[in-house]
Amino acid sequence: MSHSLNEIEAMSKRAARGAGLSWGLAEEAAKGTRWLSSFGFPGTELLAELLNLNDRIPAIDVSPVSLRAEVWHAPARRMSPLIAGASLSDCAARLLERGKITMENVSLPLLAVPFMGGAALRLGLPVAAEWEGARLATDGKRLCVQASPEALRLRQAPTLVFSAPAEMTGQQEPLLRAEVCEDSWSQLEKFAHRTFAPATEESRLKGAGAGVSDND
C-alpha cells in the first residue's frame, strides 16, 4: 500500500522505541527508514527485521566499543546498523580526517547507509559505503547504488567501510511516496503498540481533560 513518508517515520519511531531503543536512537531509526523508503528500498522490512533481531537487548552490547579503534567492533560480535550509523554521523569530522571508517559484523548494513547522508551534509562532501557486493554513495540528497539485490538485503556484513570524499556516479533522486509491504507494517505496529498505555476508565475520563458533553 502507498504510504506517506511521514507515516513511515512516525511508525518507525514508535516501533523502535517499542523494541527498547532510547528515544534519541528511535528518532535516528525513523529518519533512516524514511530515507531508505524514499529511495525505493524496503526500509520498513529491514527495520522490522532488525527490531526482531535486537528486541529489548541492551544497546551497549551492539554498539562500537570505541570510536578511536582502527576497526569498530561490538562486544556482542554483531553491531546494530542504527547505532553504528548514528555514531558515524556523530563522527563526520573524524571520518574526513581518517578518510575511512571500517566496521566489523554489522547487521543489515543497508540500515546504516542513511546516516552517511547526514555525514555528507555535515561535511558538504559525498560519502560512500561499501560491503561485499555493494557500493553506495550519497551527497545527502541523491544516491548512487551499485549493488546486487542480495547484497542490499545481506543479514550481516563482515566488513563495512565508509569513506569520504567519495565519487558520485549514476545518481538517483528521492521519491515522495513509498510502497510498504503489509507484513512489515504489521510487525512495526506490534512493536509500536508497546509504547501505548492500556486503556483504563480513569485515564479515559481524566487524561484527556475534555468536557463531559459536547452536545451544547
Next chain:
Amino acid sequence: MNEILCRDPNTVMRLARLGSMHQSRLSFMRVLTRRLAREQWRFEQTAFEIDETGQGHAVYTAHGPERSYSLIAFAHDLPPEKRSDRVIAEAWDATFTLFDGVPTAEDIDRLSRNIPVQEAGRVSGSELSVSRANRSVRLWEHVVTALASGVQPDRAQIDAVGYLMRTTAVYGSGKLGAADREMIADRPEFRAPFQVEMLSVYLTRWFVMDLVQHMANCRAAATGTTAAKLDIEIARSMGIGNSTGLGMAPFLLNHPVLFNNWVAARERAIQTVRNIAEASPEDVSLFRGLVERSKITIAKWHSDHPIQIEKLAGLRSDVAKTDHYLEAHALTGMNPWDGLYRWAEDALTVEGQEWIASLMLEPYGALVDGYAEEMSADNTATFRISGAMTIGDLRGLLHEIYSWAIETDWQAPQNKARAWYVSEEKLEPRLGERFEEPIEEYEQPLAPGRDAAMLYRALAHWPDEAQVAEFLLRHPEHRHVLRRAQIVGRAPYAEIRDNTISDRVLPIDMLRCKLSFFGATQFDPRSDRWVRICMYGNAPLPFELTSENAEFWVFPNLQETAA
C-alpha cells in the same frame, strides 16, 4: 539610540506568556486571506447533493493563479450520543478533505468510503488534509428554527457561541496517507505553515453557512413555507469553532525548529516595530482605530473557566489603562512603539502585554509581513548531532538554556507529578499522574527541562575536552535531549523554558500559543487541558473577499456593532 534587540527567549518562552499570546498579522489565517485576495483567487460551489435529512456531499473549489484546490464535504445525520469532540470519537456531523485539484466522480466515490470514517480510512497523495466538525447543537438548532420560521436568528445567541460548527481535528502532512508537506512545500501558496489546513477551514466555514440554510429551507418546505435567507452580516460574524485537546501540546515540543521559526518571526516583527523612530499620523490613527475595534472582541470574549475569567478581568483592566495611556501620549515622539511596549511591560498583565505587542504590528504590514515567509522549517540540517562539540561547550549550552531546570529539585514529587503518554485508544495523547497511575513506562519525551537536568548531571564527571560523540556512545538515553539542546543553541525560541510535567502545568498554555499563531480568537478553556476557540470570525466569506477586506477583518467593524 541603540538598536532595540529581540526579546530574550528566557522571557518569551515561559508557559504563562506563551499561554497569553494573541493573533497577529503573521497568523496563518491572515497570511492566507491576504494571499487569496492579492492573487484574486476565485471560489465556486460545484456540488451540493445533500438531502432533507442533512446527508450527502458538497464540493467547493478555490482557483488560484496556477492550481485549484477543492474542499469535499460529507454531511452526516449524527445521533447526539455519538457527538464527541475527542480523538476517540468515531462519528461526526461533517467530515472533510482538501483535494489537490478538482475531483472526478471516482475520486468522490473513493473518498466517500474513507473520509466519513476518518482515522479508520485511507487517503492518497491527492488529498492534502482530512478533518471533521461537530455542530454547536444549541446554536445550530436556533438558527435553523429561526430561519425556517422566516426570521433572522438572535444576535445575542450568535455572539454567545460564535460558530455553527467546530472542527475537532484537522490532519495534514501525510496523516492517514495524505500528501506529505514535502510534496507541496515548494508551492508559493503553501510556503507559510498550515496554509492547507487554513484553506480547508476557510472553505469549511462557507459550506457550513450553506448547510444551515439548506436545512432551514428543507424544514420550511415541509410545512409549505419559505425560510428566511441568513443575513450576510450575521453569517460573516460567525467563524468556525475548534475544539482542541492535548494533541497540540506535543506538537510544539516535537517540532522545535518550526516552533522557533514561528516565535522568531513574531519577535523580529515586534523588534522591527519597536525600532521605528517616528510613527506617521496615518499609522497612529490606524493603530488607535484598531485598538477600538479590538476592544469589541475583548468585550465579547466569554469563558466560564476560572483561569480565563481571571485573565480576562486583567485584560479588560489593561484595556482601560491603555486608553489612559493613549489619551496622554500622542505617539508622536521618538520610538513611540518602543515607548508603548516598555510602558506595557511595566503596567499591564502578560495577557495585555502580548495584546499590545501583536497590535502594534498592524500598521506595518510592509515591514513585517515578509517574516511570514520564514515561518516554515526544514529539519534536515538541524537533526544531525554535532558529535565534535566538546563536553565543555555542551555544559555551557545547557547552562544558558536550561538553568531553571538545572536548579529545579527533580526529586520533589510536585516537580514531576505528571507524565505525558499516548493511549492505545485511537492513540489519544493524554497527561496522567505519575505517582497515581501505571503510566511512567509509557512516558513520551515531553519534559525537556527534566531531561536536560539529567543530562547535565550525567556529564558531571566528564572532562571538558571530551567529545559529545564519545559520551553518546556510552549514553544513548541522553541522545534525544542532547540533540534538542544543540537545536536550541541555534534556534533560541525552539524551547519552552518551563516545567511541562509539574503539578501546576497548564497544557492550555501550549494549546493557546499554537492556536494564536493560527489566528484564533475567543480562547475558552474547558479544563486545564482542553480549549475551544473561534477561527475566521468576521472574515469575509470567500466569494466576497477583496484586497480591501482581507487585511483587518479580524477586528470587528465599529459601525456594524453600533447599529
